[in-house]
Amino acid sequence: MKGEARPIYKMFDRSDTKLQIPVYQRNYDWKVANCQQLFNDLVDMAQEGRKNHFFGSIIEIGDDYGGEKQIIDGQQRLTTVYLLILALVKLLEEGKISSSKMNPQKIRDIYLVDQYVSDVENISRYRLQPVKHDAKAMMCLFGPETDYIQKSHQTTNFRFFQEEILKQRISTDDLWDAIQRLIVIDISLKRDEDNAQLIFESLNSTGVDLTEADKIRNFVLMDQPADRQEEYYNNYWHRIEEDPRYEDNEYHVSEFIRNYLTFKLKKVPTMGKVYSFFKAYVEREKLDIEVILQDLTKYAGYEKQIRDAEIPSQKVNDILKRLAVLDVNVTRPFILPLFDYWHEGNISADQVAAVLTSIESYIFRRLIRGMQSNGLNKLFATLFSDSKRHVGLEKDYVEIINYLLLSKSESSRFPTDGEFVENIETRDAYNLRQQTKYYLFDRLENQDSLERVNVIKGMQEGRFTIEHIMPQTLSATWKKELGNGYQEIYDRWDNHLANLTLTAYNSSYSNKSFHEKKTAEYGFDHS
Template sequence: MMGNARAIYQMFDGSDTKLTIPVYQRNYDWKVANCQQLFNDLVAMVREKRTNHFFGSIVEIGGDYSGEKQIIDGQQRLTTVYLLILALVKLLEEGKITSSTMIPRKIRDSYLIDQYVDDVENLKRYRLQPVKHDAVALMRLFGPESGYIENSNQTTNFQFFQDEILKQRISADDLWEAIQHLIVIDISLRRSEDNAQLIFESLNSTGVDLTEADKIRNFVLMNLPADQQEDYYNKYWHPIELNTEEGNEYHVSEFIRNYMTFNLKKVPAMGKVYQVFKQYIEQKKLTTEAVLQDLVKYSDYEKQIRNAQSPSDKVNELLKRLDVLEVSVTRPFILPLFDYWQEGNITADEVATILGSVESYIFRRLICGMPSNALNKLFATLFSESLKYVEQEDNYVDIINHLLLSKTEVSHFPTNDEFAESIETRDAYNMRQQTKYYIFDRLENQDSLERVNVIDGMQNNRFTIEHIMPQTLSSAWKRAWEWLSSDL
């Protein structure tokens, strides 16, 4: 291992230079706030006439005699500086800012692209080569604004830098001078001698910047040959990300936590998911590919559950209702239940009936004000517990119902009498909002085919709760209530 202080922009220099972000790395996720801090630091350097500014470390594996390097740590810094240089160059080329010393084409060819590769869609053209999602967004920034990918962090931060440069807090020449004095410690590893995985874990031991899924992805892909990394990423990891996607975010860490929960029959702490996962596959002596294949299969169930897109409409209706109640605690049971179903052991109607039992169990407990923390262990073990009775009982629905009804103390299934008493006396105003949504949706729609979107109407204030009896009683209401009470 060798470490040298150097200007970060020089890492892009060289006719054969290619800085590759391996597929096991997370995507670029610096936000505008991070870019604002960097730009402010550069402005301060100029105004305070400071010689340089230390910008952290970069860890890379050199490509021996070639100019290709894999970035093990520091991609956020490298990508951000690359975007800043590109923002500066494009503004100069478009004539929106001027310079007395810079030649934009020279900067572009020296630090941003390989001028001898003409194909703009070829990633090899670019000195920085990010992970797939980011690569397309980055390439588009070299073209017209109409082609930018708007929901990308690259695009957002590139546009931020252009806006900041146009404010001209410092001149373009001073900005370029400051960029050339951003100093990093460049730590170069030898492929044959240094253990990249151990070094990576040491650098990121605090877990502040990386999610548990980031660390797991690095663990399963990092030590594979480069071509196999790409193959496994495309075949396994990327589908896992897509299957757990919601909005613009991936929920891989949460999914793997649920996966480990039903396998280990206990819930790992969210900050320990990586360590638990690593110990699990090492103790079981599982191959990387076998683990990834299993994760892909269960991530597909995760997608079906999360989006209510299973093969059964009846099951999907139950999933939607459970989603309204926001009870993710049930996921470690529903995931293996889906596998049991889709492997042909039970029918869709049985799954729907079981989910109905779970729905009743959860809702009754909410109305009765029973603690939810008792449910973690129950749903972590419910599926594995049910398999013990399969040989004794043919009806799987009966097994699940028996197990739910047999729970005692803090986990017990509220009786009809307990539920009836609680729903009559429960302070509805202080219920969770989601519970209120669920109640009104069920009261209005029940199992009708013609449904009214009650939840959307309540969320957007199109539907309101009208009081027959006001919350604060006037004198007339008090007299009427006294009269009614005495009459009864």
């Protein structure tokens, strides 16, 4: 390992070397605020006559003979400066700014592209080679504006730099001079001599800007040869993390791996230590990297099936959707291995549906009972492994799960029928958690009917609201109708389920008498 201070733009000025962002790195994600700070620093440096500005460190790994250098740390800084130089060059080429010192074609050929590679869609043409989605967005910036990929951070920041340059807070020549005085510490590693993973961990020990999934991706891919990195990323990791519905998908991957580790280890890693637990698990079990990636990919497939509720059994899908409404992810470390057990042919779809129905009842009864959920992490971490110990004892698998759930005591126990009836009648149902109310009113309306009303969507959009039959503020008419004991009746029933109904006409009911609510147009008599 060797390190030296050098201007960051010189990192691109190596005719025999390209800087590659390896597939295990996260996408470019600097925001405009980061770019604004850099541009302000450059302006200040020029106006104050400072000799240089320190811009952090870059860690690269490769050999001493040119070719490709992989960027282990510092891709955000490198990419941002590359975009800034490109923004300058294109404005000069288009004649929107002028310079007495800069030759845009020369700068393009030395710092941005390899002039001897003519194919503009070949990533090897570019001095900086980002990961896939970023690479496409960056290459488009070299072409006409109509081809730009608008949603890319690269495009956003490139446009920002062009706008700032056109403001001419400093001259083009002064800006280029300031860029040339941005200094980084270039730390160069040799693949066969330096432990890149340990160095990376040391630099990122605070976890700033890196999710647990980021660190795990680096761990499984960093020490692999470049061709294997590409293979493992495309065949496994890309399939694990790809989900366009989540803007912050790295968090959801971290959560998935936490659930995976929970049923493997039979204990729950804290969210901030998922990477540490994962690394220890792989090293302790001496697991081959491809084997663990294959296993993760398999369970990521189950995770998607569970989340999307799109499997061949409609019974199972319906229950998965209801569990999703309850939003109790604590069950996932049990359901993931349950799906694997099912896919291996050990149980049927009907048995899976019956098991999930028991889980659904267990969770909902506890919510209505108002029981704490902090003990459930441990229960669902071990429920599948506990169930496997009873397999082969001439018991149906559904009976095994029911036996295990009913055998729990104290904070983890299964509420009885009597307790549930008591609580569903006396609980303040109006002020339940929102997800629990969605579930409760959906089940009351639809049960298992094939003619369904989309209650949850209606409640989310505000079209359906919860109506107090006896109003929250009693009018003189209501007090008279309830009689002398009206206050006692009000206190007993105000927010309880017996006094609540779902309606699309809440505003028209207001504090009207019970008779008016019953007989009005769209009143209770027509419900």
